[in-house]
Amino acid sequence: MTKQARKISLTRAKELKNAISNYSQFKKQAIIHEKDIKKIYTSRKEQLLDYFNATEDDWNNWHWQMKNRITDVKMLKKFVPLSKDEYEAIEKIAETNRFAVSPYYLSLIGDKETDPIKMLALPSRAEFHTELGKEDPMAEEFTNPAGSITRRYPDRLIINVTNICAMYCRHCQRRRLIGETDHHTSLDDINKSINYIKNNPEIRDVLLTGGDAFLLSNERINYILKELRKIDHVEIIRFGTRTPVTMPQRITDELVNILKKYSPIYVNTHFNHYQEMTEESKKACEKMANNGLVLGNQAVLLKGINNDKYVMEYLNHQLLKARVRPYYIFHAKRVSGTTHFIPKIEEGLEIMEHLRGRTSGLAIPTYIFNSPGGLGKTPLLPKYIMSHEGNTYKIRTWENKVIEYTEKD
Numbered sequence: 001m002t003k004q005a006r007k008i009s010l011t012r013a014k015e016l017k018n019a020i021s022n023y024s025q026f027k028k029q030a031i032i033h034e035k036d037i038k039k040i041y042t043s044r045k046e047q048l049l050d051y052f053n054a055t056e057d058d059w060n061n062w063h064w065q066m067k068n069r070i071t072d073v074k075m076l077k078k079f080v081p082l083s084k085d086e087y088e089a090i091e092k093i094a095e096t097n098r099f100a101v102s103p104y105y106l107s108l109i110g111d112k113e114t115d116p117i118k119m120l121a122l123p124s125r126a127e128f129h130t131e132l133g134k135e136d137p138m139a140e141e142f143t144n145p146a147g148s149i150t151r152r153y154p155d156r157l158i159i160n161v162t163n164i165c166a167m168y169c170r171h172c173q174r175r176r177l178i179g180e181t182d183h184h185t186s187l188d189d190i191n192k193s194i195n196y197i198k199n200n201p202e203i204r205d206v207l208l209t210g211g212d213a214f215l216l217s218n219e220r221i222n223y224i225l226k227e228l229r230k231i232d233h234v235e236i237i238r239f240g241t242r243t244p245v246t247m248p249q250r251i252t253d254e255l256v257n258i259l260k261k262y263s264p265i266y267v268n269t270h271f272n273h274y275q276e277m278t279e280e281s282k283k284a285c286e287k288m289a290n291n292g293l294v295l296g297n298q299a300v301l302l303k304g305i306n307n308d309k310y311v312m313e314y315l316n317h318q319l320l321k322a323r324v325r326p327y328y329i330f331h332a333k334r335v336s337g338t339t340h341f342i343p344k345i346e347e348g349l350e351i352m353e354h355l356r357g358r359t360s361g362l363a364i365p366t367y368i369f370n371s372p373g374g375l376g377k378t379p380l381l382p383k384y385i386m387s388h389e390g391n392t393y394k395i396r397t398w399e400n401k402v403i404e405y406t407e408k409d
């Protein structure tokens with residue numbers, strides 16, 4: 001290398017280092033924050049174990065976690081500081097839109113009033129404003145040709161297998177299905193769904209979701225997978241689950257041993273904030289990856305939680321370390337009682353603009369707008385082609401450097 005080339009390289013390297021200096025600062029703070037959250041987690045976990053007179057083995061058992069979900073405000077107040085206003089709002093909203101939080105996820109709630117985990121898990125006064133949304137903006141009701149199917153695309157469909165979740169996220173797009181009671185889809189509806197797939201050979205990809213598909217028993221999961229794998233045209237099977245986030249105890253050896261028999265199995269999880277990436281959740285993801293399951297993350301862009309370029313960048317980096325590929329960032333849907341979470345599309349585009357170039361493509365999910373009425377996903381992207389005349393394009397780079405490119409005939 002010539003001296004001149006080295007000099008140019010060093011100047012460029014300095015420029016690139018400067019381009020992520022703000023993120024580097026953010027990362028240092030996030031690491032301190034994670035340590036604080038870990039302390040809160042440890043102490044609240046002890047408090048919960050004391051209260052339930054439970055052991056570490058109980059804590060690590062997903063049935064125990066489900067049985068002891070916190071579902072009423074009086075009990076909640078014993079573990080999480082709540083103002084009088086918060087207490088009253090939660091009590092009132094829970095009359096129509098229940099909440100339930102696994103002890104594990106409850107332990108992750110930080111001290112701040114605007115703590116992201118608290119906002120994701122606990123009802124707030126903003127949910128009273130139901131007038132700006134619809135119960136079912138995706139019109140899923142009109143996309144159910146048989147059993148408990150949702151079919152919106154030519155070659156793939158969903159089977160809704162349950163309405164149960166370890167934690168009822170306050171931004172849930174399917175909150176209308178949460179209802180008053182927990183129930184799994186009947187075997188009859190599951191069989192009708194499987195029969196529909198048998199009779200429609202263009203269906204090559206089946207997504208099991210709900211609710212949370214990993215809330216089914218191991219036996220029921222095994223049954224569904226066995227039946228689906230008897231159908232030659234079903235190439236891949238996917239699960240939609242937030243259990244690695246809200247109750248990682250569900251990712252047991254028995255479960256992954258069942259799943260790996262039916263490869264290829266894809267698991268889409270739903271981390272929204274780096275505060276959700278605990279040692280337990282990372283281990284759960286690693287266990288799945290070690291057993292050949294392919295992991296992707298679907299985050300939802302939520303105001304006050306993750307509509308921040310550095311939060312998203314850091315989350316995506318933590319996901320990759322746990323072998324989960326950031327797959328989608330969804331623009332939140334206009335569901336009644338959740339519209340306070342919806343940021344501006346402009347904010348989502350700014351995040352995408354920030355990520356491109358500053359981090360590797362592996363850490364960049366696709367930003368998706370779900371068209372109302374069941375018209376499907378549309379990717380949203382910053383504009384990189386500035387103009388186009390004949391076969392000449394004016395294109396800007398991630399650093400806003402403008403180049404001209406002429407295509408050869």
Ligand code: SF4
Pocket residue numbers: 164165166167168169171172173174175210211212241242
């Ligand atoms: S886990 Fe999924 S389906 Fe369940 S409440 Fe959360 S967003 Fe809704």
